[in-house]
Amino acid sequence: xxxxxxxxxxxxxxxxxxxxxxxxxxxxxxxxxxxxxxxxxxxxxxxxxxxxxxxxxxxxxxxxxxxxxxxxxxxxxxxxxxxxxxxxxxxxxxxxxxxxxxxxxxxxxxxxxxxxxxxxxxxxxxxxxxxxxxxxxxxxxxxxxxxxxxxxxxxxxxxxxxxxxxxxxxxxxxxxxxxxxxxxxxxxxxxxxxxxxxxxxxxxxxxxxxxxxxxxxxxxxxxxxxxxxxxxxxxxxxxxxxxxxxxxxxxxxxxxxxxxxxxxx
Amino acid sequence: xxxxxxxxxxxxxxxxxxxxxxxxxxxxxxxxxxxxxxxxxxxxxxxxxxxxxxxxxxxxxxxxxxxxxxxxxxxxxxxxxxxxxxxxxxxxxxxxxxxxxxxxxxxxxxxxxxxxxxxxxxxxxxxxxxxxxxxxxxxxxxxxxxxxxxxxxxxxxxxxxxxxxxxxxxxxxxxxxxxxxxxxxxxxxxxxxxxxxxxxxxxxxxxxxxxxxxxxxxxxxxxxxxxxxxxxxxx
Numbered sequence: 125x126x127x128x129x130x131x132x133x134x135x136x137x138x139x140x141x142x143x144x145x146x147x148x149x150x151x152x153x154x155x156x157x158x159x160x161x162x163x164x165x166x167x168x169x170x171x172x173x174x175x176x177x178x179x180x181x182x183x184x185x186x187x188x189x190x191x192x193x194x195x196x197x198x199x200x201x202x203x204x205x206x207x208x209x210x211x212x213x214x215x216x217x218x219x220x221x222x223x224x225x226x227x228x229x230x231x232x233x234x235x236x237x238x239x240x241x242x243x244x245x246x247x248x249x250x251x252x253x254x255x256x257x258x259x260x261x262x263x264x265x266x267x268x269x270x271x272x273x274x275x276x277x278x279x280x281x282x283x284x285x286x287x288x289x290x291x292x293x294x295x296x297x298x299x300x301x302x303x304x305x306x307x308x309x310x311x312x313x314x315x316x317x318x319x320x321x322x323x324x325x326x327x328x329x330x331x332x333x334x335x336x337x338x339x340x341x342x343x344x345x346x347x348x349x350x351x352x353x354x355x356x357x358x359x360x361x362x363x364x365x366x367x368x369x370x371x372x373x374x375x376x377x378x379x380x381x382x383x384x385x386x387x388x389x
Numbered sequence: 390x391x392x393x394x395x396x397x398x399x400x401x402x403x404x405x406x407x408x409x410x411x412x413x414x415x416x417x418x419x420x421x422x423x424x425x426x427x428x429x430x431x432x433x434x435x436x437x438x439x440x441x442x443x444x445x446x447x448x449x450x451x452x453x454x455x456x457x458x459x460x461x462x463x464x465x466x467x468x469x470x471x472x473x474x475x476x477x478x479x480x481x482x483x484x485x486x487x488x489x490x491x492x493x494x495x496x497x498x499x500x501x502x503x504x505x506x507x508x509x510x511x512x513x514x515x516x517x518x519x520x521x522x523x524x525x526x527x528x529x530x531x532x533x534x535x536x537x538x539x540x541x542x543x544x545x546x547x548x549x550x551x552x553x554x555x556x557x558x559x560x561x562x563x564x565x566x567x568x569x570x571x572x573x574x575x576x577x578x579x580x581x582x583x584x585x586x587x588x589x590x591x592x593x594x595x596x597x598x599x600x601x602x603x604x605x606x607x608x609x610x611x612x613x614x615x616x617x618x619x620x621x622x623x624x
Contacts, residue, residue, distance in 0.1 A: 249525075271542075275524050278541050282523035318541055318559075320521060 129231045129241040130362075131164075131260035131289075135276030137247030139268045140297040143333060145244040146174040147344040147352070151359030153208040154344070158238040160199065162211045162231075164256040165246035166221055169213035176203060176340020177210050186214040189226045195233055204345065209238070219251045224258035231259025240362075249283060257284065263292040264324060269299055269310035274318055281319055293324035295358060300329045301372050325358035327351050328372040402426045404434065404443075404567070411443040411469070411531065415450065415460070424459055431467040434567055441531075442472040451480040454487045461488060515550070522546065522560060531567075542582055551575070561585075570609045579605040579616060589614050 132145050142165075149161040163171035166186065172178040183198035188211070202208035211234075214221060222230075234241045245256035257263060263284050267277040277294075284290045296315055303309035316323055330351035336343040344355040350372070357370045401416035401423050415423055443464055445457075461471045474485040474492045485492035515533040522528055522536065524543025533550035544560035546552055551573045552564045558576035563585035565572030570587030580599040584591045584607055591607075591614040593599045604619040 275543050278524035278543060282526050285523075318539075320539075 125239075127160075127235040127238050127241050128262060129235065129243065129260050130262045130264055131243040131245050131257050132264045132266060133245035133253060133256060133280055133284075134247065134266045134273070135249065135280040136267070136273040139273050140266050140295075140327070141247075142170045142174050142244050143337065144264070144266050144295060144297070144327075144355070145171060145242045146342045147355035148359055148362070149175075149208055149240075149242050150202075150205065150342045150344040151356045152240055152242075152362065153202070153205040154356070155359055155363060156207070157240055157363070158207045159240045159242065160209045160211060160234050160238045162234070162241060162243045163213035164227065164243050165252065166213045166255075167215065167218040168246065169215050171244045172200075172210060172212045173340060174337050175210055175342060177212070178340070181212045184212045184214040185230070186217050186221045189222045189230060195237075199237070219246070219255060222255055224254045227255045228259040249279065253280075253283070257287055257289055260289050263289050264295055265292045265319070265321065266295050266297055267315065267319070268297050269304070269312070269315055271310070274310070274315055277319055281321060291321055293322050294319060295325050295327065296323070297327045298329045299326055299372055323369070324361060325354065326369060326372065327354040327358075328370075402430055404430055405531070411441045412446055413443050413460075413464075414446040414448075416448065417450075420456060424463070427460065428463050431463060431469070441469050443469050444473040444475060445471055447474060447476040447478065447481050449477050451478045452476075452484050453480070454484040457481065457484040457488060457490075461490070516548075521556070524560075540581075548572075554579075572608075574607040575604065575619065577604045579607060584614060586614055 132141050132148070134141050145161050149159045152159045161171060161175070162185065163169050164185070165171070172181055177200050180200050183193040185198070187193045188195055188198045198211055199209040200212065202210065231241060231243070243256050243260060246252035265277050265280060267273045281290070281292055284292050294316070296312055299312070300309055304311050312323070312326060328350045330343070330349055332343055332346070332349045333351050343349050343352040346352045347356070354370045357367060360367045401418040403414040403416070405412050413427070415427070445460060457474070464471050471490055474481065474490055476482055476492065476494065479494070482492045482494045515535060516528070516530040517535045518528065519537040521538035522540045522544035524541050527545040527547065528534060528536070529547045531549040533552070534546055534548040535553045535555070536546070537555045539556040540546055540554055540558050540560040540562065542559045546560070546562045547566050548564050549567050549569070550564065552562050552575070554576040556576070557578040558574070558581050560581060561583045562574055562581055564574045565587040568587055570589065572586050574584060574586060579601055580593065582592070586607065586609050589609050605616050606619055607614050607616045
């Protein structure tokens with residue numbers, strides 16, 4: 125079966141695309157899938173750092189596209205999971221170094237090597253974004269429950285629909301249940317009401333993400349942490365398994381009311 | 390069908406949206422004045438008409454090739470295209486042919502009377518959209534616009550006529566965009582970021598964000614825009 129090529133994008137910067145790609149890659153690999161994660165943020169590469177593989181980069185995506193190396197030489201095997209590979213972005217070039225057509229062609233080449241290609245899109249709507257979605261079959265939109273992020277996500281949904289890569293699915297990241305309860309943060313329903321796309325999953329705010337990002341150890345490897353479990357939950361849903369959305373609870377007493385966040389699905 | 394009146398007016402330029410595109414009607418008056426007025430009108434409304442195809446109606450006026458070329462240049466300077474000429478004067482028809490522009494030679498020498506679209510008279514072709522307008526998208530139309538869906542924050546609707554949103558209006562809307570203060574904006578949920586009718590702009594009060602529970606209509610009254618709940622008794 126040919127691989128599914130999924131681009132993870134957002135519009136807004138800093139909402140969790142790279143973290144999402146790294147952790148969903150890990151979570152899918154833990155489920156036995158062969159995964160290639162591809163960093164399309166040329167010039168500002170981060171996926172290698174989040175995965176702890178920055179010391180192992182010899183060739184990057186620009187080298188592959190320019191024919192300086194074979195694809196196999198550029199694929200970096202993950203330290204912990206043999207079925208997970210990284211194709212890093214270039215740090216010394218910029219987004220004009222590859223074209224959407226080249227990215228589409230590369231995505232096709234990657235299809236035969238794995239079950240899933242997860243593409244980390246840069247922020248924005250310009251060339252980097254165009255590069256990232258060119259080869260995609262599907263798109264996952266990441267947003268945080270904040271007005272500015274949702275505004276940008278809405279723009280992206282429109283662009284993805286126009287590029288006929290839709291319908292996209294949604295991951296709402298960095299949810300803080302006590303703030304939602306106080307009315308200081310948008311609830312899941314508020315976000316979905318504007319974006320009007322299917323919810324793929326929700327991820328709670330988790331300080332461990334900061335630690336794991338700095339250490340280069342994706343949090344999905346830790347089955348205990350809130351965010352880690354959330355990514356594993358989302359990976360299962362990507363695989364078509366019918367699992368309930370994660371229940372995100374702040375403290376024990378709020379558990380019942382927090383289930384309202386999870387929604388009707 | 391549209392009612393045409395064969396009355397001459399002193400103010401000789403009219404630009405309207407119609408089924409066939411934009412119609413620029415050139416009427417009576419000294420040629421230099423007309424050209425100046427056309428230039429003025431086009432510039433004022435340029436953003437709105439961007440990329441439009443315009444049919445120029447000249448009526449019985451005889452135009453030399455150079456004069457018609459002036460009109461063509463004015464249009465393309467404002468990013469519009471002269472796609473056709475309608476006239477009953479043979480000389481004008483020849484001028485059009487010399488410029489390689491399709492021409493319709495007809496004996497009907499009437500043209501739209503009003504300089505601005507009068508509300509409720511010549512019905513513009515209305516645009517009916519069945520989708521949500523997302524952030525970053527713009528819907529632009531010379532006539533009335535009806536949308537079955539929402540207009541999200543960051544989305545924009547610009548209409549020469551009225552705007553009806555059968556959904557939540559949370560973006561920006563400009564009705565009567567060619568300067569028609571009699572246009573209306575209606576929505577099931579009227580909570581726009583910014584509302585413009587004709588030459589008026591309004592924004593929601595900052596102290597309390599709008600959370601209307603009933604459909605509402607916005608219209609110009611006096612110096613500003615007022616919003617009223619929809620009532621069945623209203624004409």
